[in-house]
Amino acid sequence: GIQVEQxxxxxxxxxxxxxxxxxxxxxxxxxxQWFHQNPxxxxxxxxxxxxxxxxxxxxxxxxxxxxxxxxxxxxSSQTTDSGVYFCAVRSQGGSEKLVFGKGxxxxxxx
Amino acid sequence: NAGVTxxxxxxVLKTGxxxxxxxxxxxxxxxxSWYRQDPGMGLRLxxxxxxxGITDQGEVPNGYNVSRSTTEDFPLxxxxxxxxxxxxxxxxxxxxxxxxxFGQGTRLTVV
Numbered sequence: 076g077i078q079v080e081q082x083x084x085x086x087x088x089x090x091x092x093x094x095x096x097x098x099x100x101x102x103x104x105x106x107x108q109w110f111h112q113n114p115x116x117x118x119x120x121x122x123x124x125x126x127x128x129x130x131x132x133x134x135x136x137x138x139x140x141x142x143x144x145x146x147x148x149x150x151s152s153q154t155t156d157s158g159v160y161f162c163a164v165r166s167q168g169g170s171e172k173l174v175f176g177k178g179x180x181x182x183x184x185x
Numbered sequence: 186n187a188g189v190t191x192x193x194x195x196x197v198l199k200t201g202x203x204x205x206x207x208x209x210x211x212x213x214x215x216x217x218s219w220y221r222q223d224p225g226m227g228l229r230l231x232x233x234x235x236x237x238g239i240t241d242q243g244e245v246p247n248g249y250n251v252s253r254s255t256t257e258d259f260p261l262x263x264x265x266x267x268x269x270x271x272x273x274x275x276x277x278x279x280x281x282x283x284x285x286x287f288g289q290g291t292r293l294t295v296v
Contacts, residue, residue, distance in 0.1 A: 120284040
């Protein structure tokens with residue numbers, strides 16, 4: 076099945092810093108999403124982005140489908156950005172399964 | 186519009202007991218799924234459904250059973266609980282071409 080790798084596994088920032096999280100995948104996809112799991116365990120959908128670029132406030136995401144990677148940018152980070160960020164993909168032409176990477180744990184210190 | 190509703194939020198079971206985790210969504214989504222989350226393992230797919238009457242296995246289906254009699258409901262049954270099933274369980278729903286919405290999770294402990 077499709078493989079999803081996220082990097083880095085852990086990231087520690089000072090408030091106000093910028094960061095880039097990466098998601099590599101092993102096959103063509105027709106669905107790619109980024110999620111944030113907050114410290115209370117809630118999973119929130121950030122972006123549905125199988126290709127192209129989207130922005131939502133301080134967050135933006137870019138997926139280069141032909142090169143099989145996606146990037147999540149966080150600018151001017153805040154302590155509320157802390158948590159785990161997951162990338163999830165669905166293989167094009169494959170089953171309907173949405174497969175998750177193992178996540179990037181982000182800690183933003185005040 | 187409640188989104189995805191999961192119950193219960195917490196549960197303790199004894200080894201060998203059975204139980205059902207409930208999941209309901211009010212967004213008329215065709216696709217529903219169950220994941221378990223364990224430390225260092227990310228989210229792993231247990232079972233999923235692409236519509237009423239259609240279910241399929243994910244990565245870790247053993248010990249779990251599902252059915253989808255309506256578009257709204259997708260319960261997960263633990264047939265005979267084992268300590269290895271101690272985990273946090275998430276139900277999710279989505280419509281093709283749109284984002285996925287998760288329930289609040291169920292923290293299950295099997296003793």
